[in-house]
Amino acid sequence: MKSLVRVAVRVEGVVQGVGFRPFVHSLASRFGLAGRVGNDTGGVFIDAEGAESAVAGFLSALRHDAPRLADIQRVTVTEQRPRGGDDFTIVASESAGPRNALVSSDSATCAACLAELRDPTDRRYRYPFLNCTDCGPRFTIVRDVPYDRPNTTMAGFSMCDECAEEYHDPRDRRFHAQPVCCPRCGPSVRLVDNDRAELSGDPIRRAADLLRDGRVLAVKGLGGYHLAAAADSDAATAALRRRKHREDKPFAVMVPTLRVAQRLCEVDAEAQRLLTGHRRPIVLLDRRDDTDSVAAAVAPDNRQLGLMLPYTPLHHLLTELTGPIVLTSGNVSDEPIAFGEDDALDRLGGIADAFLTHDRAIHVRTDDSVVRPWRGRPLLLRRSRGYAPEPLSLPWVFPRPVLACGAEQKNTFCLAKDSYAFCSQHIGDLENYQTLKSFTESIEHFRGLFDIEPVAVAHDLHPDYLSTRYASQLRGVELVGVQHHHAHIAACLADNSVAGPTIGVAFDGTGYGTDGTIWGGEFLLATLAGFERAGHLEPVPLPGGQAAIRQPWRMAASYLDSYRDLPLELLPVVRRNERQWRQVVSMARNGVNAPLTSSVGRLFDAVAAVLDIRDTVNYEGQAAIELEQHADPKELGSYPLLIGDGEPIRVCGARLVRAVVDDLLSGTGTEVVAARFHNTLAQAITSVCTTLGERTGVRTVALSGGVFCNTLLLDRAVDALVAEGMTVLTHSRVPCNDGGISFGQAAVVGALDREWGCLPWQ
Incomplete structure (x- = not known):
C-alpha cells in the first residue's frame, strides 16, 4: 500500500474570482486526492492528501496549469499528518484574519461566453451580462473580500435554479463564478431619454438605431458611463465634441472586430495581442493611408487612432449593429467619469440624447486603460481598467x-x-x-x-x-x-x-524642484533612496506662468529672446502674436510672473510654435504630440548643440531653438526640422549620459517622464545609448508619465x- 502524504497549501496572488477553486477541485480529482479548498482573506487555502507521487504532481500542476486570469505570486506548502479522507470539497469562504487576498481586474468576455451570446438555442442568447470564471466584472463590482457574491454589487440578484445548479457543479465553467446570472435572475438593460422616460422596444437595437441616426448616447460600461456616437458621422462626432467641450483631444473608437481594426490602422503582432487580450485597453495605432471611414472630428490632425475591441457582452451586441463607434469617457471637460445612474443623468443630460443603462451597480469608477505598442511590448499611458x-x-x-x-x-x-x-x-x-x-x-x-x-x-x-x-x-x-x-x-x-544606481533622465512638463524652480529636463544620479541633480536643461523664463503652458508661443518668445539678432519679423509665430509679443518678452526679461523652468515639455512647446504647428493648446501635451507626429521619421540629420562641461552639466535649449529657426529660414521643410529637433535631443541625452557614466562608472540609464511617451524620441535615445554601451531601462508596468x-x-x-x-x- 502506498504511503499517504498530506499538505496544507497557501496560494497568494490574484486567485479569487478567476476560477481557481474549481480549478483546484478538478486538479485534485485528476490526481485522486482528498481534502478541501476555500477562499479566505489571504487568498486560497488547500488541504490535499493522497499518494506521494500524486501530491507532487498536483503541486506541480497547481503552479503551471492555473486559470488564465490567475496570477500566482506565492505558494507555501507545509507538510501535515495524514488523516484519511474520501473526497475533495470546496468549502465556504472564511472572512476572519488579515486581508492579503488580491483582487482581479475586470476581464473581457471570453470566447465561450461569446459563443453563447450568439447562439439562438442558448438560454443566454443576446444576454448583455453573461460571464463565467474566465471573464466579466471583478474590481468594479467588489465591495469587500473575500471575493464572494455577497461582497459584490451582484448581492441583490438571487440566482435562479438553473444558474445555481451551474454555480454548484464542479464540472461547469460557472462553478463558483460570483457574477453568474441569466435573463431570468440577473440585471437588465433599458434605454431612457433625458427626462428619464423609458423608451419602448429592444433597448440595444433601439440604441443602435439612434446611433446610426446621428444621435449621441451615454452607455453604461464596466467602470462608468461612456459617450457614444457613430464614428463615421461628421455631424454626430462634431456635436459630441461641442457638447463635451473637448476641442481637439482625440476620441477613442470601439470597433466590432479585429478585422475592422486592421482596416483602419496598422496592426502588428503586439497590437493584435493588446487588442484581443483580456485587458482590452485603448491601443494607439498608426492610421492606414487607404482608409477615410472615420469622421475628421474623431481625431483632428492626428496620424493615429485609439482603437479598442468590445469587452462586455453589451458592447459586442451594440457594435455588431452599429459598426465602429466613438466611445469616450462620460464626463464634461476634466471631471471624473460618471458611474452612478442619477449622477450620469444629471451631469450628462446636456450631452447625451439618450442613456443605455442597466441596474448592476458599479462600485468603483474606472476609466479605460491606454497603451501604445513599442518594440513588442506595451508602453502604458494610462493604467486603469x-x-x-x-x-x-x-x-x-x-x-x-x-x-x-x-x-x-x-x-x-x-x-x-x-x-x-x-x-x-x-x-x-x-x-x-x-x-x-x-x-x-x-x-x-x-x-x-x-x-x-x-x-x-x-x-x-x-x-x-x-x-x-x-x-x-x-x-x-x-x-x-x-x-x-x-x-x-x-x-x-x-x-x-x-535599485540603482542609475543615470536618470526625467523629461516632462512640470515638477517642483528642490531649489523652488520648475524642473522638467533633469539628469539625475539616482538610486531608489536618493539622488543628485547632475545635469539639466538651461532654465528659461516661463512668461505668464500657467498662461505659457496653455499658449506655447510664449515659450517661443522666451527662447527667441536669447538671440536678438534674429529677423523675428520673418517668423509667422511672431507676426501672429505681435500685439502681445513685446509685453511677453518684457515679462520674461524682468522676471515678472515668469518663474524659471528647465522643462523639456516647454522646449517642445517653443519649437511647435516656431514651426507653426501649435500656438495654443486645448489639452495637456498637445503641442508636443503634434510636433512628434509632424516629424519625418526617415530624417536622420541633427543640429550642433551646446552642452556645458561644469557641474551640474547644462544643456542649452536656446541654442537648439536657434538652430531650428535658422534651418526654417533657410527653406528647410518643417517635417525635416521637426525630425532634426528630435534627433538632436536624443543626441543631447546620449552625450550627457555618456559624460556622467565616465565620471561615475554608472552604465545604466533610466528614462522616465511624460516626454518619453514620444516614441520617436524614445527610439532615437534608446538606440544611441545602447550604441554607447549603456543599459537602458524603460517603463512597462506603469506609465512613464505622472x-x-x-x-x-x-x-x-x-x-x-x-x-x-x-x-x-x-
Whole structure:
C-alpha cells in the first residue's frame, strides 16, 4: 500500500474570482486526492492528501496549469499528518484574519461566453451580462473580500435554479463564478431619454438605431458611463465634441472586430495581442493611408487612432449593429467619469440624447486603460481598467505600510505592504471637487480591500498640490516628501526591479524642484533612496506662468529672446502674436510672473510654435504630440548643440531653438526640422549620459517622464545609448508619465526604510 502524504497549501496572488477553486477541485480529482479548498482573506487555502507521487504532481500542476486570469505570486506548502479522507470539497469562504487576498481586474468576455451570446438555442442568447470564471466584472463590482457574491454589487440578484445548479457543479465553467446570472435572475438593460422616460422596444437595437441616426448616447460600461456616437458621422462626432467641450483631444473608437481594426490602422503582432487580450485597453495605432471611414472630428490632425475591441457582452451586441463607434469617457471637460445612474443623468443630460443603462451597480469608477505598442511590448499611458488593482510585485519588502499620494495631474495613488505595490486606477487631474472626492474615496476603498493601514505617507514636494494637502491633513503618520523627478526615476527603477544606481533622465512638463524652480529636463544620479541633480536643461523664463503652458508661443518668445539678432519679423509665430509679443518678452526679461523652468515639455512647446504647428493648446501635451507626429521619421540629420562641461552639466535649449529657426529660414521643410529637433535631443541625452557614466562608472540609464511617451524620441535615445554601451531601462508596468509617480514615491519610501540611503558614486 502506498504511503499517504498530506499538505496544507497557501496560494497568494490574484486567485479569487478567476476560477481557481474549481480549478483546484478538478486538479485534485485528476490526481485522486482528498481534502478541501476555500477562499479566505489571504487568498486560497488547500488541504490535499493522497499518494506521494500524486501530491507532487498536483503541486506541480497547481503552479503551471492555473486559470488564465490567475496570477500566482506565492505558494507555501507545509507538510501535515495524514488523516484519511474520501473526497475533495470546496468549502465556504472564511472572512476572519488579515486581508492579503488580491483582487482581479475586470476581464473581457471570453470566447465561450461569446459563443453563447450568439447562439439562438442558448438560454443566454443576446444576454448583455453573461460571464463565467474566465471573464466579466471583478474590481468594479467588489465591495469587500473575500471575493464572494455577497461582497459584490451582484448581492441583490438571487440566482435562479438553473444558474445555481451551474454555480454548484464542479464540472461547469460557472462553478463558483460570483457574477453568474441569466435573463431570468440577473440585471437588465433599458434605454431612457433625458427626462428619464423609458423608451419602448429592444433597448440595444433601439440604441443602435439612434446611433446610426446621428444621435449621441451615454452607455453604461464596466467602470462608468461612456459617450457614444457613430464614428463615421461628421455631424454626430462634431456635436459630441461641442457638447463635451473637448476641442481637439482625440476620441477613442470601439470597433466590432479585429478585422475592422486592421482596416483602419496598422496592426502588428503586439497590437493584435493588446487588442484581443483580456485587458482590452485603448491601443494607439498608426492610421492606414487607404482608409477615410472615420469622421475628421474623431481625431483632428492626428496620424493615429485609439482603437479598442468590445469587452462586455453589451458592447459586442451594440457594435455588431452599429459598426465602429466613438466611445469616450462620460464626463464634461476634466471631471471624473460618471458611474452612478442619477449622477450620469444629471451631469450628462446636456450631452447625451439618450442613456443605455442597466441596474448592476458599479462600485468603483474606472476609466479605460491606454497603451501604445513599442518594440513588442506595451508602453502604458494610462493604467486603469483591465490592469488595476492587480499588484506590482517587487523583489524587496516594504518594512512598513506606505501610502503614496501621487501627482496632481494624471493622478494615481499607491498603497504598499510586504512585497506588493497596489497602484490605483486612473483618478485624473486633481483640480475639482469631484475628482478629489474620487481620490479620497478610492484610497479608503483600497485600504479596506487590502487591509493596509499606512504608517508612512509619501507626497510631492509641491505645497499646493491637492494630493500634498491631503497628505498633510492625515494624522498619526510620518510624511515623506519625494521630489517629482526622483519619483519618476524611482518608478522606472522599481518597474524594472532595479535599485540603482542609475543615470536618470526625467523629461516632462512640470515638477517642483528642490531649489523652488520648475524642473522638467533633469539628469539625475539616482538610486531608489536618493539622488543628485547632475545635469539639466538651461532654465528659461516661463512668461505668464500657467498662461505659457496653455499658449506655447510664449515659450517661443522666451527662447527667441536669447538671440536678438534674429529677423523675428520673418517668423509667422511672431507676426501672429505681435500685439502681445513685446509685453511677453518684457515679462520674461524682468522676471515678472515668469518663474524659471528647465522643462523639456516647454522646449517642445517653443519649437511647435516656431514651426507653426501649435500656438495654443486645448489639452495637456498637445503641442508636443503634434510636433512628434509632424516629424519625418526617415530624417536622420541633427543640429550642433551646446552642452556645458561644469557641474551640474547644462544643456542649452536656446541654442537648439536657434538652430531650428535658422534651418526654417533657410527653406528647410518643417517635417525635416521637426525630425532634426528630435534627433538632436536624443543626441543631447546620449552625450550627457555618456559624460556622467565616465565620471561615475554608472552604465545604466533610466528614462522616465511624460516626454518619453514620444516614441520617436524614445527610439532615437534608446538606440544611441545602447550604441554607447549603456543599459537602458524603460517603463512597462506603469506609465512613464505622472500616472507612475505614486509607484515611484512608494518605492522611495520603501528604500529609505531599508536604509539604502548612501549614494554609491559619492
